[in-house]
Amino acid sequence: MIKKDELPxxxxxxxxxxxxxxxxxxxxxxxxxxxxxxxELQKNLEGISQKVLTDNLRQMESDGIIIRTVFPxxxxxxxxxxxxxxxxxxxxxxxxEKFGSDYKQRHIIx
Numbered sequence: 644m645i646k647k648d649e650l651p652x653x654x655x656x657x658x659x660x661x662x663x664x665x666x667x668x669x670x671x672x673x674x675x676x677x678x679x680x681x682x683e684l685q686k687n688l689e690g691i692s693q694k695v696l697t698d699n700l701r702q703m704e705s706d707g708i709i710i711r712t713v714f715p716x717x718x719x720x721x722x723x724x725x726x727x728x729x730x731x732x733x734x735x736x737x738x739x740e741k742f743g744s745d746y747k748q749r750h751i752i753x
Contacts, residue, residue, distance in 0.1 A: 661706055662732065666691055666699045668739070671725070674709060675733050678724040708732070 650657045662668060669688055673679055679687075685696050700723060703709045708729040714720040725732070 658735075661708065662703075662735075664699070666695060667703060668736070670696075670699060670703065670723075671708070671729065671732055672736055674723060674725045674729065675736055678722045680720065680722055684723065703729075 651660060662671060666688065670684065673684060673687060681696070681700075684700075685691060685693060688696065700709065700711065704711050707726055710724050710726045710729075712722045712724070714722070
């Protein structure tokens with residue numbers, strides 16, 4: 644968990660620090676739909692390495708954005724979902740989705 648004195652003064656910069664890389668945004672995009680297992684996420688996020696996915700999931704779990712649930716089975720099953728805090732990111736992703744759609748409709752030459 645990040646300490647308050649480690650966060651930027653600017654609230655926008657704080658949000659960017661927490662979710663502002665390509666992979667974190669795409670992971671959150673997926674998790675806003677449903678709970679995912681690690682291998683499902685890796686297959687869906689074309690081009691992401693196991694290390695990068697692991698690092699991003701660990702960071703978001705540490706920041707309280709996602710929940711990692713381990714089921715006591717053999718082999719172990721691990722699932723990832725948005726936390727209550729992560730659920731508050733849905734409007735941000737919805738706005739990004741709308742912007743992307745609007746941009747494609749208005750600025751792409753057919």
